[in-house]
Amino acid sequence: MGDGPSTRWVLRATLAVARHPSLWPTALRQVFVLARPRWWAARPYLPLPDRSYLRFRLQTAYGDPDREPEPRDVVAYLHWCRSWRRLDP
Numbered sequence: 001m002g003d004g005p006s007t008r009w010v011l012r013a014t015l016a017v018a019r020h021p022s023l024w025p026t027a028l029r030q031v032f033v034l035a036r037p038r039w040w041a042a043r044p045y046l047p048l049p050d051r052s053y054l055r056f057r058l059q060t061a062y063g064d065p066d067r068e069p070e071p072r073d074v075v076a077y078l079h080w081c082r083s084w085r086r087l088d089p
Contacts, residue, residue, distance in 0.1 A: 009068040016071035017078065045072040 005013075017027050017054070035047030055065035 005047065005068055009071075013069070013071040013074045016075050020075060020078070023075065023078045023082065026078045030081055051073070 017023055029049050033045065034049040034053075036050040036053075039045070040045045057070065058067055059065040
């Protein structure tokens with residue numbers, strides 16, 4: 001993931017999330033929560049997470065900052081985000 005996720009991975013993760021319509025609002029929210037500040041002001045003009053943050057998270061999750069996450073882990077993360085948000089008063 002040195003230059004970002006592969007197109008193949010994005011497709012696989014999108015399909016995994018697409019199978020869970022109840023997670024769509026959470027997924028959309030997380031896209032913007034994790035987006036680097038002022039993402040609209042610099043190329044590629046997409047709400048992508050900061051590379052150093054993403055590398056850190058991949059290192060802590062998989063022990064390898066260049067590994068692409070498993071799509072099922074993305075779904076599990078979104079389930080966790082949704083349940084955590086429900087606990088927030």
